[in-house]
Amino acid sequence: MSATASKAPKATAADGSQFTAPGALESLGAARGRRRLKLGFSLFWRTFFLLALLLIGCTVAWLQTFRALEYEPRAIQTAHQIASLVNLTRAALVYSDAITRVSLIKTLADQEGVRILPREPNDRFDRYTSGELDQRVTEELIEQLGEGTTVASKVNEEPGLWIGFAIEGDNYWLLLDPTRFSRVGGRTWLVWLVTAMALSLAGAALITRFINRPLKQLSRATRQVREGEYEAHRLDERARTNEIRAVNIGFNRMADQLAKIEQDRAVMLAGISHDLRTPLARLRLETEMSVADEDARNHMAADIAQLDAIIDKFLDYARPDHVNFKPVLLREVVDACTYAVEDQADINIQVDVPTDLRVMADEVELTRVVSNLVENARRYGKTPGTDVADVAIHAQAHNDTVLIKVRDHGAGVAPALLSQLTKPFFRGDVARTSAAGAGLGLSIVAKNIERMGGTFALTSTPGRGFAAHIRVPRAAAPKSTEIPAATKKA
Numbered sequence: 150m151s152a153t154a155s156k157a158p159k160a161t162a163a164d165g166s167q168f169t170a171p172g173a174l175e176s177l178g179a180a181r182g183r184r185r186l187k188l189g190f191s192l193f194w195r196t197f198f199l200l201a202l203l204l205i206g207c208t209v210a211w212l213q214t215f216r217a218l219e220y221e222p223r224a225i226q227t228a229h230q231i232a233s234l235v236n237l238t239r240a241a242l243v244y245s246d247a248i249t250r251v252s253l254i255k256t257l258a259d260q261e262g263v264r265i266l267p268r269e270p271n272d273r274f275d276r277y278t279s280g281e282l283d284q285r286v287t288e289e290l291i292e293q294l295g296e297g298t299t300v301a302s303k304v305n306e307e308p309g310l311w312i313g314f315a316i317e318g319d320n321y322w323l324l325l326d327p328t329r330f331s332r333v334g335g336r337t338w339l340v341w342l343v344t345a346m347a348l349s350l351a352g353a354a355l356i357t358r359f360i361n362r363p364l365k366q367l368s369r370a371t372r373q374v375r376e377g378e379y380e381a382h383r384l385d386e387r388a389r390t391n392e393i394r395a396v397n398i399g400f401n402r403m404a405d406q407l408a409k410i411e412q413d414r415a416v417m418l419a420g421i422s423h424d425l426r427t428p429l430a431r432l433r434l435e436t437e438m439s440v441a442d443e444d445a446r447n448h449m450a451a452d453i454a455q456l457d458a459i460i461d462k463f464l465d466y467a468r469p470d471h472v473n474f475k476p477v478l479l480r481e482v483v484d485a486c487t488y489a490v491e492d493q494a495d496i497n498i499q500v501d502v503p504t505d506l507r508v509m510a511d512e513v514e515l516t517r518v519v520s521n522l523v524e525n526a527r528r529y530g531k532t533p534g535t536d537v538a539d540v541a542i543h544a545q546a547h548n549d550t551v552l553i554k555v556r557d558h559g560a561g562v563a564p565a566l567l568s569q570l571t572k573p574f575f576r577g578d579v580a581r582t583s584a585a586g587a588g589l590g591l592s593i594v595a596k597n598i599e600r601m602g603g604t605f606a607l608t609s610t611p612g613r614g615f616a617a618h619i620r621v622p623r624a625a626a627p628k629s630t631e632i633p634a635a636t637k638k639a
Contacts, residue, residue, distance in 0.1 A: 193365075197357040204349035212342055228289030235294060235312050235323055238265065242316055268313055268320035274301035277310065363393045370400060379408035422460050429453055474601070476507045476624035477515060479551065483542055486519040496527045497537055502544040507624035508551045514597045515621075521590045522555040522617050530557025530615055551623045556616035562609040570607055571595040591617075 241253055242265070257263040277300040278284050287300045290312070299313030304322060312323040370382040383404075384397035433453050440446040480502045487498050508515070523540065530538045544553045562570065569575045573592045591607070594617070598605040603621035 193357055193361045196361060197353055200353035200357060201350050204353055205346055208342065208345045208349055212345070224285035225289055228286050228293060231286070231310075231312060231325065232290055232293035234263065234325070235314055238263065238323060239314060239316055242321075262326045264322075264324040266322040266324060268322050272322075273305055274299070274311060274313075275303040276300065277302045363388065363390070363397075367396065367400065370404075374404050374407065377411070379404045379411070425460055426457065429457055473511055474509045475512070476627070477510050477512045478504075479506045479508050479515075479544055479553070480504045482512065482515050483519055483544075486516060486523055487542075489520075490523060490527060493527070495531070495536055495538060496523075497539050498523070499539075499541045502542060503546075505626070506544060506546060506551060507626065509622040509624045510601045510603075514601060518594050518597050518619070519555070521594050525590050525617075526555060526557040526559075526615070530559035532558045533560060533612070546623055549623050550620050553619040553621070554616055555619075556614055558614040561611040561613060561615050562607075563611060564609065567607045567609060571605070 238257065242250055245253055254265045257265065277287050283302075290300055291298050294312075294314060297313075297315065299311075301311040301313070302308065304311045304324075307324075310325040312325070314321060314323065366382075366384060370384055373379075373382050384400050386394060386398050386401060388394040388397055433450060436446055436449045436453070440449060480500075483500055483502050487500065490496055491498065519542075523542075526540045527538050530540065532539050539558045541556050542554070543556075544551060546552075570591050571594075575592075595605045598619055598621070601621060603619060605620075606618045607616070608618065609615045
């Protein structure tokens with residue numbers, strides 16, 4: 150039956166169900182996004198946070214220790230300065246006459262900001278004990294100036310640093326500017342703390358980056374080797390750190406060995422293909438000429454053809470991992486793949502692929518992918534009770550990717566076997582009988598899709614069918630080169 154394109158957004162199968170855009174890869178992408186979010190705490194950030202936590206704890210502990218040790222010296226120094234000023238003022242007032250005393254008081258107020266006021270019995274004052282430093286200064290002043298000394302922070306609602314003392318039986322207040330002896334404020338401590346933390350975090354980031362740089366390079370090189378790029382990223386074998394240098398040398402030697410093994414494998418498989426196909430060609434010729442029984446001759450020819458197809462599978466699987474990406478019309482690839490089997494009586498294909506949908510892929514590799522999936526569905530996806538495989542090929546664009554789905558309505562595969570189907574030489578004989586071949590079809594598909602930067606997933610519902618889901622990058626639509634109508638008329 151010929152492959153037909155459906156204009157409707159959904160294709161309807163023989164059982165009445167509708168094939169929609171594949172949802173397995175969408176859920177797979179969301180799950181991978183959640184996994185990256187959960188496991189995305191890199192070694193850099195973990196080391197950085199640990200170092201930052203250590204440095205911040207040390208900074209806070211240092212700050213608290215410094216503040217605790219700073220109180221005592223500052224309190225003693227402040228008390229000594231105030232006591233010296235009070236003693237000097239008292240001596241100057243005692244040994245001066247009345248006229249000179251008035252002049253001295255005025256000079257102290259104008260030049261030093263020190264006021265001498267008589268102390269009245271009904272003066273109201275608040276003691277200078279608002280904090281630990283203030284209490285320690287008060288205690289030290291009383292010890293320096295003697296009993297009867299009063300230290301206040303406010304007298305008659307006038308704030309300041311007030312020192313009460315006596316001169317020849319007369320009581321006086323000495324008013325000082327408290328800012329001259331104030332302790333370091335909370336804002337200053339906060340600025341120091343923020344500055345210390347910022348410098349600590351910057352240092353932690355630099356140290357962490359320096360430590361993790363070799364690990365990051367090793368991770369990138371490992372990823373490239375995993376993708377088959379053995380010579381793309383060589384690690385520095387002259388690193389100054391002995392352990393890093395040893396790891397880099399060992400990694401480079403391992404990459405060289407893997408490259409040699411890969412090259413030897415390709416040469417070996419090419420040699421096997423050449424050595425096997427020559428006697429197979431002779432066997433085919435001798436069969437046609439020597440075997441008289443037509444039925445036996447046909448069976449022998451079919452066996453030889455199957456051996457030849459298995460050799461092709463081996464070569465496809467061992468093909469080098471180098472592809473050339475270019476915009477490819479997906480519908481043309483699908484039509485080319487279905488053309489070879491559209492007249493087969495054992496398959497019925499429905500195609501729902503937009504004619505203008507383009508993907509970034511290697512056309513030859515993409516053709517192998519679709520051909521393998523169609524052949525896999527034709528062999529193992531026959532609808533129960535019939536000898537026909539109803540296959541639907543659906544594709545649609547989703548943002549910057551294209552989702553492709555190839556589904557049959559066969560017996561399906563047990564969910565426990567899905568993860569095994571893309572392994573080389575594995576065949577799901579239990580669920581999908583009549584298995585013939587080398588068991589490389591889905592392995593080739595998975596490998597080719599990975600080479601093209603896509604994603605491949607399998608889903609199955611036993612008794613209702615088997616589906617292959619592909620996500621490949623979408624190619625931008627070509628710019629139109631038509632001349633506008635207005636220009637043509639002109």
